[in-house]
Amino acid sequence: MSSEPRMVEVRKNVLKQNDVIARALRERFRDEGILAVSLVSSPGSGKTMFLERTLTMLRSHYRVAALVGDLATENDARRLARSGAPVKQITTGTLCHLEASMIQKALDGWEVGKLDFLFVENVGNLVCPSSYDLGEDLRLVLLSVTEGEDKPLKYPTIFNSADVAVITKMDLAAAVDFNEQALNQNIQAVRPGMKVLKLSAKAGEGMQEFLDYLSKLQRFRLQAAPAF
Amino acid sequence: MHELSIAMSIVEMAQEEAELRGNVQIQAVHLRLGLLSGVVKDALLSSYEMACETTPLEGSRLIIEEIPVEIYCSNCEAQRPVHSIQYFCCAECGTPSAEVRRGKELEVAALEITE
Numbered sequence: 001m002s003s004e005p006r007m008v009e010v011r012k013n014v015l016k017q018n019d020v021i022a023r024a025l026r027e028r029f030r031d032e033g034i035l036a037v038s039l040v041s042s043p044g045s046g047k048t049m050f051l052e053r054t055l056t057m058l059r060s061h062y063r064v065a066a067l068v069g070d071l072a073t074e075n076d077a078r079r080l081a082r083s084g085a086p087v088k089q090i091t092t093g094t095l096c097h098l099e100a101s102m103i104q105k106a107l108d109g110w111e112v113g114k115l116d117f118l119f120v121e122n123v124g125n126l127v128c129p130s131s132y133d134l135g136e137d138l139r140l141v142l143l144s145v146t147e148g149e150d151k152p153l154k155y156p157t158i159f160n161s162a163d164v165a166v167i168t169k170m171d172l173a174a175a176v177d178f179n180e181q182a183l184n185q186n187i188q189a190v191r192p193g194m195k196v197l198k199l200s201a202k203a204g205e206g207m208q209e210f211l212d213y214l215s216k217l218q219r220f221r222l223q224a225a226p227a228f
Numbered sequence: 229m230h231e232l233s234i235a236m237s238i239v240e241m242a243q244e245e246a247e248l249r250g251n252v253q254i255q256a257v258h259l260r261l262g263l264l265s266g267v268v269k270d271a272l273l274s275s276y277e278m279a280c281e282t283t284p285l286e287g288s289r290l291i292i293e294e295i296p297v298e299i300y301c302s303n304c305e306a307q308r309p310v311h312s313i314q315y316f317c318c319a320e321c322g323t324p325s326a327e328v329r330r331g332k333e334l335e336v337a338a339l340e341i342t343e
């Protein structure tokens with residue numbers, strides 16, 4: 001009955017199911033002319049404030065909506081809804097990250113009409129979200145000036161899964177002796193050539209530059225040119 | 229920590245593969261794990277045991293092959309190991325590169341089965 005063990009080849013991606021859904025989402029966004037932007041960061045680095053401001057400012061020219069992931073509570077969705085944009089909370093329960101299927105489920109049956117931008121705020125976590133493709137076109141990793149300039153070296157994987165680094169809370173830079181050069185150096189060490197934006201959602205500094213960048217990407221999207 | 233849900237996906241995938249091959253018993257699962265996969269080896273090993281409980285894979289082993297990170301070096305015009313995961317440059321000539329060619333794998337490579 002029992003025999004010598006033998007090896008059989010499988011060669012299958014463990015996250016295949018997630019990747020298949022992410023690919024379908026990406027195609028859907030492209031077909032519908034939506035630019036999907038996701039945000040990852042540690043808890044407390046200012047994702048929600050930044051997103052509220054972004055939604056508020058973009059709304060005068062674009063159709064925008066946001067999905068926001070958290071383990072529990074709908075607080076962030078309520079905060080974001082102040083922008084006037086449609087917002088939907090995804091509560092993950094005990095899960096420390098969003099997966100593509102959650103995005104798909106949240107979008108199905110959500111009557112938001114045509115969109116130019118969809119924002120997805122991931123659960124505050126610099127580790128787990130890096131493994132999961134959400135079908136987004138652009139992934140922002142946020143980092144506040146209060147977090148320490150060596151954070152990229154501690155979490156190189158998330159920086160490698162993201163496209164742009166956004167340094168937040170620049171209005172506090174002087175108070176915490178923020179060393180911009182050191183942070184830039186560390187970002188470039190783990191991800192050479194990475195685009196870095198500095199801003200303060202509260203004071204408004206740097207926000208326009210970020211929005212101009214998004215608008216440019218959205219124009220490329222509409223022209224169906226390979227922007228990325 | 230997302231290693232438990234990853235471990236459960238591995239167990240599920242291994243079970244499906246076993247079923248495709250008839251009534252076989254899985255002794256071990258061979259996994260290729262890139263250093264940039266975002267998954268921690270030790271956490272995955274202990275999660276695997278938990279994920280196997282009360283499944284036909286209970287008692288099976290998870291054998292992990294860690295895959296180093298390699299980038300494309302424009303200076304060497306070749307795929308090269310990175311200096312380190314904190315320093316993305318060619319280990320041979322020092323040219324920076326973000327073009328990752330290897331090291332994001334999270335793949336069930338093979339199964340050891342008995343009939």
